[in-house]
Amino acid sequence: xxxxxxxxxxxxxxxxxxxxxxxxxxxxxxxxxxxxxxxxxxxxxxxxxxxxxxxxxxxxxxxxxxxxxxxxxxxxxxxxxxxxxxxxxxxxxxxxxxxxxxxxxxxxxxxxxxxxxxxxxxxxxxxxxxxxxxxxxxxxxxxxxxxxxxxxxxxxxxxxxxxxxxxxxxxxxxxxxxxxxxxxxxxxxxxxxxxxxxxxxxxxxxxxxxxxxxxxxxxxxxxxxxxxxxxxxxxxxxxxxxxxxxxxxxxxxxxxxxxxxxxxxxxxxxxxxxxxxxxxxxxxxxxxxxxxxxxxxxxxxxxxxxxxxxxxxxxxxxxxxxxxxxxxxxxxxxxxxxxxxxxxxxxxxxxxxxxxxxxxxxxxxxxxxxxxxxxxxxxxxxxxxxxxxxxx
Amino acid sequence: xxxxxxxxxxxxxxxxxxxxxxxxxxxxxxxxxxxxxxxxxxxxxxxxxxxxxxxxxxxxxxxxxxxxxxxxxxxxxxxxxxxxxxxxxxxxxxxxxxxxxxxxxxxxxxxxxxxxxxxxxxxxxxxxxxxxxxxxxxxxxxxxxxxxxxxxxxxxxxxxxxxxxxxxxxxxxxxxxxxxxxxxxxxxxxxxxxxxxxxxxxxxxxxxxxxxxxxxxxxxxxxxxxxxxxxxxxxxxxxxxxxxxxxxxxxxxxxxxxxxxxxxxxxxxxxxxxxxxxxxxxxxxxxxxxxxxxxxxxxxxxxxxxx
Numbered sequence: 300x301x302x303x304x305x306x307x308x309x310x311x312x313x314x315x316x317x318x319x320x321x322x323x324x325x326x327x328x329x330x331x332x333x334x335x336x337x338x339x340x341x342x343x344x345x346x347x348x349x350x351x352x353x354x355x356x357x358x359x360x361x362x363x364x365x366x367x368x369x370x371x372x373x374x375x376x377x378x379x380x381x382x383x384x385x386x387x388x389x390x391x392x393x394x395x396x397x398x399x400x401x402x403x404x405x406x407x408x409x410x411x412x413x414x415x416x417x418x419x420x421x422x423x424x425x426x427x428x429x430x431x432x433x434x435x436x437x438x439x440x441x442x443x444x445x446x447x448x449x450x451x452x453x454x455x456x457x458x459x460x461x462x463x464x465x466x467x468x469x470x471x472x473x474x475x476x477x478x479x480x481x482x483x484x485x486x487x488x489x490x491x492x493x494x495x496x497x498x499x500x501x502x503x504x505x506x507x508x509x510x511x512x513x514x515x516x517x518x519x520x521x522x523x524x525x526x527x528x529x530x531x532x533x534x535x536x537x538x539x540x541x542x543x544x545x546x547x548x549x550x551x552x553x554x555x556x557x558x559x560x561x562x563x564x565x566x567x568x569x570x571x572x573x574x575x576x577x578x579x580x581x582x583x584x585x586x587x588x589x590x591x592x593x594x595x596x597x598x599x600x601x602x603x604x605x606x607x608x609x610x611x612x613x614x615x616x617x618x619x620x621x622x623x624x625x626x627x628x629x630x631x632x633x634x635x636x637x638x639x640x641x642x643x644x645x646x647x648x649x650x651x652x653x654x655x656x657x658x659x660x661x662x663x664x665x666x667x668x669x670x671x672x673x674x675x676x677x678x679x680x681x682x683x684x685x686x687x688x689x690x691x
Numbered sequence: 692x693x694x695x696x697x698x699x700x701x702x703x704x705x706x707x708x709x710x711x712x713x714x715x716x717x718x719x720x721x722x723x724x725x726x727x728x729x730x731x732x733x734x735x736x737x738x739x740x741x742x743x744x745x746x747x748x749x750x751x752x753x754x755x756x757x758x759x760x761x762x763x764x765x766x767x768x769x770x771x772x773x774x775x776x777x778x779x780x781x782x783x784x785x786x787x788x789x790x791x792x793x794x795x796x797x798x799x800x801x802x803x804x805x806x807x808x809x810x811x812x813x814x815x816x817x818x819x820x821x822x823x824x825x826x827x828x829x830x831x832x833x834x835x836x837x838x839x840x841x842x843x844x845x846x847x848x849x850x851x852x853x854x855x856x857x858x859x860x861x862x863x864x865x866x867x868x869x870x871x872x873x874x875x876x877x878x879x880x881x882x883x884x885x886x887x888x889x890x891x892x893x894x895x896x897x898x899x900x901x902x903x904x905x906x907x908x909x910x911x912x913x914x915x916x917x918x919x920x921x922x923x924x925x926x927x928x929x930x931x932x933x934x935x936x937x938x939x940x941x942x943x944x945x946x947x948x949x950x951x952x953x954x955x956x957x958x959x960x961x962x963x964x965x966x967x968x969x970x971x972x973x974x975x976x977x978x979x980x981x982x983x984x985x986x987x988x989x990x991x992x993x994x995x996x997x998x
Contacts (some may be wrong), residue, residue, distance in 0.1 A: 300763070300792045312786055316777055503769035507834065510740045510767045511790040513759075677743045678703075 305512040309520025310527070313495065317528040326487075331535035338543025349376040351421045354383050354398035360405050366428040374424075386410065400425050407433050467643060473544070473556040474641020475614050477563045480536060482606040482634055485570050486599060488529035492575050493582030493595045495525055496672070501587055505676045514673035522575040529571065537564050555643070563637045569654060570633025573661035574598060576668030583675030584683040594682070605631035609638040617642035627653050629660035692752050692761075692841045692873050693717055699738055699748035708734040709745065710897035716875045716890075718841075721868045723888035723905075724877040725979065727987075731897040732877040733770065736844050739875075740767050752842070763791060766840035770847040772827055773834065774819040780830050781806060781815035784837045791838035798837075805833050809863065825856045832860065836867065843867060845876040849883055861887050881979040885909075893983055900986040909976040913952040914985055916975040917959055920945040925967025933959060945971065 300308075317323050353359065353367065359380045367378045381398060383389045389401035393412040400422050401412040407430065413422040431452070438448045499505040499521075508517050537560050545557035581594045608631060613622040617639045625635040626645070632653040639645055674688040696714040700707070708731045716722045724732050738745045741762045750757045775783060784802035785795075793801065806812050809829045811822075819827060828848075835843060843864075849857050868874050878884045884891070885905055893901040901908060909915075916939060923943050930936060935951035936959070946963075950956055956974050963969050977985075 300790075305790070308786070308789055312775075312778075316775065320777065501771070502775075503771040503773045504775065506737065506740075506742050506769045507767050507773050507787070508790065509742050510765060511763055511787075677737065 300512070302513075302516055305516035306520040306523060309508075309512075309517055310524035313521055313524025314527055317491075317525065323528060323532075327532050327535050330532050331539070334536040334539035335543075337540045350379060351376055351400070352379045352381060352398040353421075353425060354381050354389050354392040354401035355405075356383055356386060356389055356401075356403050358382055359402075360432070362432055363405055363428055366431065367424065370424050370428070374420075376421075402429065405429055405432055467555075470556050470559065470643060471614065471617075471641050474559060474638045475610060477560060477641065478606065478609045478614075478634060478638040480533075481563055481567055481570065481637060482602060482609075484529065484533045484536075484567055485574060485633065486602055487532075488526065488571055489574050489578035489595060489598060489602070490591070491529060492522060492525045493578040493591050494588060495521055496579050496582030496676075497585045497588045497591045497594075500583055500585070500676050500679070503679075505583075509673075509676065514676070515669045518576070518579055518669050518672050522579055526571050526575055530568065533564060533567050537561075556641070559637070559641050562640065565654075566633045566637045569657045569661070573629065573633070573657055573664055574602070576661070576665040576672075580668035580671035580675065583672045584685065584688070586679060586682050590682055601630055602634065605634040609635045613639045613642075617644050623649075627656065629653075629656040632657050693754070694739070694842055694873050694875065695751040695754075696735070696739060697749050697751065699735065699745045699750070701734055701738060701743065701745045707897050709738065709748075712748070712894060712897065712899055713902075714739075714892055714899070715902075716842075716873050718871050718873045719868055720889050721864060721887065722875050723884040723891040724875055724894065725881050725884065725891050725983070726877075726879065726894040726900075728879050730879075730894045732879075732894065733846055735894065736767075736846050736875075736877060740765065740844060761842075764838065764840055765842040765844065766791075766835035766838065767843075768831055768835040768845040768848060770850065772831060774827060774831055776820035777818055779816050779818055780811055780822065783819060783830065784833050787834040788837040791840070793838055801837050801839070802833075805837050809833050810859075825852065828852060828856065829860070832863065836863075840872070842873045843875070845874075847878060848876050849878055849880065857883065881983055885979040891979065893979075893986065895983070895987040901982060905979070908982060909979075911952055912977050912982055912985070913950075914977040914981055915950045915956065917948045917950055917956050918945065918971070918973040918975065919948065919960070919963050919969055920971030921963055921969055922967045925963075927966075929962045929966050932962060 351371075355363075359382070364378070364380050367380075371378045381392070383392055383401065386403045389398075389403055389410075390412050392398040393401045393414055396414070399414060399417055402425065403409045403411075409429070411422060411426060411429070413419075435448055435452065438451065439445070443451075496505075499508070505517065541557045541560040544560065577598045578595055581598060582591055585591055585594045605625065608621065608625045612619055613625065613635055616622060622635065622639055625631045626639045627636075627649065636645075636650065636653045640650060671685065671688050675683050678688070694714075694716040696712060699709050699712040699714075701709040710731075712731070712735055714724075714735070724735065726732050734743070737743045739750055741750075741757070741759070752761055778786070781802055784805060785798045788798035788801050789795065803812075803815070806815060809832065811826060811829060811833070814822060814826065814830075819830060822830060828851075832845070832848065835845065845864075848860055848864075852860065864874055864876070876884070876888070881893075888905060890904050891902065891908070892899055927941070930938065930948075933950075933954050936954060937949040938946060939949050940947040948959065950959065960969065960972055963972075
């Protein structure tokens with residue numbers, strides 16, 4: 300039997316048993332539901348387009364309505380104009396909620412009724428528009444030609460430059476959620492692997508398997524099988540979310556978030572590859588499956604620390620030295636780099652470097668893990684200390 | 692395949708689990724590896740199977756060092772229930788057959804045939820956890836036999852079985868032995884296997900204390916006892932003609948004599964008949980437990996012995 304035949308047999312068995320187990324099906328169904336909900340729920344809760352109503356005494360001047368509609372197109376709101384007969388009716392329209400603002404005339408002397416509890420954006424826009432029209436009017440009366448007036452009005456406001464700790468808050472927010480999902484997925488996948496190994500060890504199936512195949516075949520097969528099961532769960536969460544984000548503009552998130560999520564799946568694979576062998580090795584040290592929780596503690600602590608670094612430091616300051624170090628250090632990179640990458644402020648070479656370092660570390664840990672695994676499996680009767688199997 | 696071990700040594704930390712063990716298991720001879728708990732039986736079996744590497748010594752098959760390819764065709768049944776609880780019985784046997792290199796079709800066919808032989812034919816689709824303890828034991832035996840291994844090693848196969856199940860399992864093993872397979876089984880229940888195994892190797896504290904054919908070991912041991920139904924009035928002076936002979940009992944219904952290894956029981960019987968009428972006699976061979984107690988270090992007390 301070739302190396303790969305053995306790996307395929309072991310992995311195939313693990314996948315068949317896992318995929319037919321009730322717990323795996325339930326968890327996968329739940330993650331799929333969450334993945335779909337991430338996309339569907341905001342759509343259902345979305346308030347739809349913002350619409351402001353302006354009431355004017357008499358027909359609203361065409362110039363004013365045109366200006367407000369231009370502002371609406373830029374600011375993502377719609378403007379509706381209604382007419383009222385007199386100022387009293389204008390005040391009443393606002394008080395009764397029929398209009399957001401009511402204007403008695405297009406003049407600085409006019410009164411602008413605004414709702415006491417409304418937001419101030421639209422009234423400010425209306426005021427600005429009224430002021431602009433009045434100035435145009437006054438300039439005309441002062442004898443300026445319409446060309447001169449147009450020139451004055453064409454004066455551009457200062458250029459706005461958006462500044463922030465991240466390129467896009469929305470994208471960074473998705474990165475934050477992705478970090479949580481990655482952390483949970485890695486912890487769960489690691490636990491699944493360690494438990495599978497410990498169960499095989501305690502029932503001594505591993506000994507029977509070891510008479511027929513090499514420890515590395517068994518290790519790689521187990522990791523591949525359990526990893527595939529975990530990957531399906533991650534995909535159940537990520538695929539609907541990524542498709543939803545790529546096709547849905549209601550959340551007003553940049554298109555990059557969809558590719559961020561795709562990248563997160565790559566990070567999950569890399570992180571799993573690296574941690575899977577560690578979890579498998581730790582699982583091989585226990586004597587009873589109940590001890591798995593305590594045995595995998597070192598790996599869990601590493602993941603928790605990386606996760607905390609990501610959501611506490613990196614999300615606030617993606618380019619702090621701690622964030623940069625954490626996103627490049629292989630053991631924490633799978634959790635820190637996706638969060639940092641979502642800030643949009645990471646040079647591509649750092650991403651590539653981090654991935655290369657993780658891949659190299661995965662190979663090193665796989666070799667070390669195979670050693671611990673092979674020796675741990677054959678020492679039974681009590682919990683094996685890590686230094687015992689590394690020593691001789 | 693002739694399975695041999697030469698001077699095997701293995702230690703766990705400071706404790707020597709195997710301390711220069713020699714072993715010889717011949718094909719066609721059901722061989723028992725006996726000893727109390729902690730004697731080193733399981734470690735010895737793991738070393739034979741290559742699950743652990745010995746510190747010293749070597750394992751030979753047919754006189755040459757064993758290879759990985761040899762061992763891939765062997766069968767092993769560890770002491771605990773080495774089964775996947777949620778896996779159906781048939782799939783389980785098929786899987787283990789394929790692990791040992793059989794293709795899908797022949798693995799399936801062998802699994803079918805073996806489940807039938809083990810009386811589990813109806814249980815093909817049942818999960819292992821749904822089977823009774825005895826059925827699980829048989830299924831586990833199946834995982835060790837499904838690829839028709841030339842060498843079968845079983846660690847405590849009789850532990851926890853009722854006498855009927857023991858007889859069934861022994862029957863399955865005898866069929867393999869009769870077909871020329873090499874079968875080694877371990878037990879800490881010494882007297883249970885004395886009627887099953889033709890040859891035994893007894894180990895204690897990592898050393899072999901007794902090895903050979905069961906019948907010869909019992910017959911040649913120094914702890915045989917001869918019962919003689921001899922008239923109390925008959926003379927006893929002829930007893931002095933057998934140096935080393937010990938009178939255990941001398942009652943109205945007769946004598947009970949402990950015979951040293953070099954004394955022929957028939958010679959004693961002849962001498963007794965010359966002294967008087969012998970109306971009853973019998974030679975009591977020692978149990979394996981008694982042989983173990985005589986051979987083992989005095990500190991060993993954990994064996995299940997009944998003298």
